[in-house]
Amino acid sequence: MPGTVLTITSGKGGVGKTTATANIAAALASRGEKVVCLDADIGLRNLDLVLGLENRIVYDLVDVVEGRCRLRQAMIRDKRLPNLFLIPAAQTRDKTAVSPTDMVQLCNELRQDYDWVLIDSPAGIERGFRNAIAPADQVLVVTNPEVSAVRDADRIIGLIEAEEKGPARLLLNRLNPALVREGNMLDAEDVLELLAIDLLGVVPEDESVVVSANRGTPVALDANSRAGLAFRNIARRLLGEDVPLMPLEDSGGLLQRLGRLFGKGD
């Protein structure tokens, strides 16, 4: 059975597309799926860095498309997960070096051998986005519970529908439970009501995401990280499992709960 092409996009930059791509890929691979991630952010390559594979790049996406190497030569195998691969973006070219047709052809080839092809889309609504969306079977829109990110997500959802690639699903990233509790952050329900699409998962704000990116080890492989758990749950939902949303914060000890009762944040 041919694999699924999942494009991860957002409209706004900096909401966590690359982090989501790296971690969903790692979580899927750790469940035995054969996964290849494709960095479509030509000129602003980063997926290699988040996955810790930056020192092993020889060829890139543009080399493949322009025929300077075979597809296999551009694929970097992950050190930790032998069934996880990366095709890096070119760093010294721009988005026009690849066309939507190139992407469709490339993904048709990849989906013969892999269960999942994950495409990390660049920010924006121009060529890079069109490239990333063209081969997609499923689209995941990443947003943060902030006004500008939600507005851009809505715009991108409209464009995905216009390209007949919908319905997209939502990944709400960097939700801060303490801010939600004090009424100063949109919660998952608010965002879903505004955007009117299905939710794939909510990832809480978590320092371990920064730490693991620093190290180049996906947080999804960290058994103690709450964000890691959220990403693992997302991967299971992609595989068709019915996994309930996890509670956004530990209920904590008695003191913490008492503190909350008296309106003191923690």
Next chain:
Amino acid sequence: MGWLDRLRGNKNSARQAKDRLQLVLVHDRTDLSPGQLGALKDELIEVISRYVDIEPQAVEIQLSQSGREQYLVANIPLRPTRRARR
């Protein structure tokens, strides 16, 4: 939101964010600015008045939504006719 804000009666900021987004998304999705909506309303009143007697001040035109579908909802009260029934 701290207790001081609550005392001052400040609306929590998440609520404000949601209200503002609700408005802006409706206009983003339809590519219809509040100004254009006003112009549409004026022209609509003009056209409809050619056929029936309406109360221009009572006409309401709004963008509304259900899921991701947008609707233009018009509420146009007619003036009661003075003609007696035969």
